[in-house]
Amino acid sequence: MSQLPASYQEYLAGKSESFINTVRPILMQSAADKAHGVRVLNLPHGHQAHLDDSIPFGTVIEDID
Numbered sequence: 001m002s003q004l005p006a007s008y009q010e011y012l013a014g015k016s017e018s019f020i021n022t023v024r025p026i027l028m029q030s031a032a033d034k035a036h037g038v039r040v041l042n043l044p045h046g047h048q049a050h051l052d053d054s055i056p057f058g059t060v061i062e063d064i065d
Helices: 006-012 017-033
Strands: 037-043 046-052 060-064
Touching: 006 017, 006 060, 017 037, 017 046
Parallel strands: 037 060
Antiparallel strands: 037 046
8 A cells, every 4th residue: 555544644744754764664554454553652762663453543642662
């Protein structure tokens, strides 16, 4: 699937290229399976994203590790 849902596109709007490059693959994985949302962790030296089965599909939640 090459197209992200509108909610994911809106989430990425205005983000830096390096942030998008980090998070987009996980958003694409979520869009492909349509089963889980995404949790983005704000780490001291960057970001990490992963699928989270406690988050509904189409939703992104930012969290601090």
